[in-house]
Amino acid sequence: MRIYHPSNAHTPTAPITRVDEQVGLMEPKRLRIALAGNANVGKSVIFNHLTGLHQHIGNWPGKTVEKAEGTLSFGGYLIDVIDLPGIYSLSTFSLEELISREYIAVERPDVVVNVVDASSLERNLFFTIQLMELGVKMVVALNQIDVAERRGIHIDVERLMKLLGVPVVATVAIKNIGLHQLMAKVLEVAEGGEAPSPLRFGKEVERRIEALSEAVGGG
Incomplete structure (x- = not known):
């Protein structure tokens, strides 16, 4: 089974060290996490680093x-990891989007890891906000931060975290950087973190939403 140990580095993008060890006699607690995000943001790279050879590729039922x-073992947990199809929205009706929406909204994984491309942050955050609207526990993996920096894009991670109201961890998945910090944050959220606070769209927009909701309910 794959066990993760912290490195000695303390930066947000510190590398993760992996070793194979024999699992002890204690039955580990279980968690389910889902990797969700746009296509080509590094989800599958993160999935492969986390699970190594302990993975299965098949089809969704039917x-x-x-x-x-x-699966991986981390922090005393046996964690099941699902790599959801890469999609750009939860509001359209492609097969991939229907699968992702149903899994997140109905199956309710313990934590959703929203992988975003730091070099195309604005486009990626549309999907992030949709996940927040579902009220799921989540962590944002700000991936490809090195690509963003090479393009002159500098992201204030702390400010982004405050604006979103959810944890954000900078990663460079292709170099296995930041993944230990990411998983540590996932456990922190799973054990005690709250789901994102309800989004506020301003008084006028919310008044119109309420009026529409009442009209639909009254119909």
Whole structure:
């Protein structure tokens, strides 16, 4: 089974060290996490680093869409990891989007890891906000931060975290950087973190939403 140990580095993008060890006699607690995000943001790279050879690739039941799932041992937990299809929205009706929306909203994994591309942050955050609207516990993996910096894009991670109201961890998945910090934050959220606070859209927008909701309910 794959066990993760912290490195000696303390920066947000410190590398993760992996070793294989024999699991002790104690039955580990279990968690389910889902990796969700746009296509080509590094979700599968993170999935492969986390699960290594402990993964299974098949199809979603009754669907032709690939399903990747695996396991890892971290912090006393046995963690099931699901790599959801890469999508750009939860509000359209492609098969991939329906699968992701149903898994997140109905299956309710313990934590959703929203992987975003730091070099295309604005486009990626549309999906992030949709996840927040579902009220799920989540952590944002700000991936490809090195690519963003090479392009002259400098992201204030602390400010982004305050604006979103959810934890944000900078990663460079292709170099296995920041993944230990990411998993530590996932456990922190799973054990005691709260779901994102309800989004506020301003008084006028919320008044119109309330009026529409009442109209639909009254119909």
